[in-house]
Amino acid sequence: MSAATRPKVRARFEIGPWVPGVVLPIAVGVIGILASLLVLQDLLLLVGVALSVVAALRVRTFVPWLLVALVVLGQLLRSPNDLDASLSALVLALHVLVVLVLLARAVPVRSRLQLAAFGPAALTTGLIQGVAQVLVALLLAGQGQLQVLPTASAIGGALLVLLSGVLVLTRRADSDA
Numbered sequence: 033m034s035a036a037t038r039p040k041v042r043a044r045f046e047i048g049p050w051v052p053g054v055v056l057p058i059a060v061g062v063i064g065i066l067a068s069l070l071v072l073q074d075l076l077l078l079v080g081v082a083l084s085v086v087a088a089l090r091v092r093t094f095v096p097w098l099l100v101a102l103v104v105l106g107q108l109l110r111s112p113n114d115l116d117a118s119l120s121a122l123v124l125a126l127h128v129l130v131v132l133v134l135l136a137r138a139v140p141v142r143s144r145l146q147l148a149a150f151g152p153a154a155l156t157t158g159l160i161q162g163v164a165q166v167l168v169a170l171l172l173a174g175q176g177q178l179q180v181l182p183t184a185s186a187i188g189g190a191l192l193v194l195l196s197g198v199l200v201l202t203r204r205a206d207s208d209a
Contacts, residue, residue: 050144051144051145051147053139053141053144053145054142056091056135056139056145057088057141060091060129060133063128063129063132064083064099064103064129065080065081065085067080067125068081068099068103068106069081070103070121070125071103071106071107071110071122072102072106073106076102076106076109080099080103083098084099091133091137092136096133100126100129100130103122103125103126104126107119107122119171123161123165123168127160131156131157134153
């Protein structure tokens with residue numbers, strides 16, 4: 033087949049729903065502040081909120097990891113008698129924070145990020161959360177403090193897995209076509 037008779041192939045660049053890249057660092061700051069409010073107290077709360085703001089502004093530095101370490105330390109400093117349903121929310125917040133930091137480090141602020149790109153990260157986070165929330169529920173049940181939130185978090189994790197599965201499947205269907 034010669035070049036003259038070969039059919040022309042045009043590259044198709046389908047642009048699906050997208051968000052600006054600046055949303056990722058902002059989300060890092062918001063999730064960091066929420067995680068700080070969950071577990072940190074007094075002076076550590078102020079440090080956590082300040083680190084959250086700095087982490088949002090300097091997401092490619094060590095500051096977001098310092099924030100994660102501070103929140104974990106804050107949970108360890110709490111009394112074991114204070115274990116409650118906020119533990120499952122903290123587990124979810126830390127997993128989401130780590131995923132957002134990793135994405136924000138890779139995606140330029142001025143770029144556009146297709147929502148389908150969140151599919152694999154959402155699937156992995158949802159699978160991890162399914163296991164983590166069951167473990168948190170067992171821990172709280174062992175102490176007689178099981179409340180509604182671990183169940184709601186497990187349902188939320190299942191919905192996250194379902195949503196990411198739909199995103200991945202539609203992405204594969206588009207690439208197969």
